[in-house]
Amino acid sequence: GENVEQHPSTLSVQEGDSAVIKCTYSDSASNYFPWYKQELGKGPQLIIDIRSNVGEKKDQRIAVTLNKTAKHFSLHITETQPEDSAVYFCAAGTGGFKTIFGAGTRLFVKA
Amino acid sequence: EAQVTQNPRYLITVTGKKLTVTCSQNMNHEYMSWYRQDPGLGLRQIYYSMNVEVTDKGDVPEGYKVSRKEKRNFPLILESPSPNQTSLYFCASSLDRDTEAFFGQGTRLTVV
Numbered sequence: 001g002e003n004v005e006q007h008p009s010t011l012s013v014q015e016g017d018s019a020v021i022k023c024t025y026s027d028s029a030s031n032y033f034p035w036y037k038q039e040l041g042k043g044p045q046l047i048i049d050i051r052s053n054v055g056e057k058k059d060q061r062i063a064v065t066l067n068k069t070a071k072h073f074s075l076h077i078t079e080t081q082p083e084d085s086a087v088y089f090c091a092a093g094t095g096g097f098k099t100i101f102g103a104g105t106r107l108f109v110k111a
Numbered sequence: 112e113a114q115v116t117q118n119p120r121y122l123i124t125v126t127g128k129k130l131t132v133t134c135s136q137n138m139n140h141e142y143m144s145w146y147r148q149d150p151g152l153g154l155r156q157i158y159y160s161m162n163v164e165v166t167d168k169g170d171v172p173e174g175y176k177v178s179r180k181e182k183r184n185f186p187l188i189l190e191s192p193s194p195n196q197t198s199l200y201f202c203a204s205s206l207d208r209d210t211e212a213f214f215g216q217g218t219r220l221t222v223v
Contacts, residue, residue, distance in 0.1 A: 032209035036214075043215055093208050098156055101155070
């Protein structure tokens with residue numbers, strides 16, 4: 001069936017460094033790829049998304065890249081800050097009407 | 112304030128005792144979903160609804176039921192809960208499937 005694989009499961013970086021999280025998806029009909037941030041005790045919140053007709057999108061310190069041929073998309077966070085510490089999820093909408101999430105990446109930013 | 116409201120936030124119940132987790136959104140969204148979150152497994156979609164009276168199975172629908180009689184409400188029903196349904200549950204809504212999803216605060220369910 002459809003799936004989304006996310007790596008790494010845990011990522012620890014020094015404040016000011018960059019963080020990269022990678023996801024691959026299986027359904028070639030997927031067209032929408034959001035990234036969510038989940039802070040402790042809260043529901044996930046969208047931080048950035050990208051559609052299949054775009055290769056890259058940037059919003060201040062956050063960027064997402066998409067390679068449809070390889071079925072691969074990545075989240076890049078530059079100049080990380082302690083408040084970036086959270087769990088990050090990638091997701092992909094399938095060719096049907098489901099949404100599949102990755103298993104999540106726990107990001108630690110050390111001050 | 113635009114929001115998705117789930118109730119209850121915490122629930123401890125016994126095996127076999129029917130329960131309902133309510134979900135309501137005030138954004139006039141068409142698409143609503145239920146997810147369960149388990150350590151190491153991320154968010155897995157249980158059921159989704161494209162609009163009123165249209166629902167379909169996600170990846171882990173066994174043991175759950177839903178209904179969508181009104182656009183704003185999408186309750187999750189566990190007819191006979193079992194311990195393997197102990198989890199953190201999230202309801203979400205969006206304009207359609209491929210737009211930003213707004214999540215509720217979550218319901219932590221324990222089945223003993």
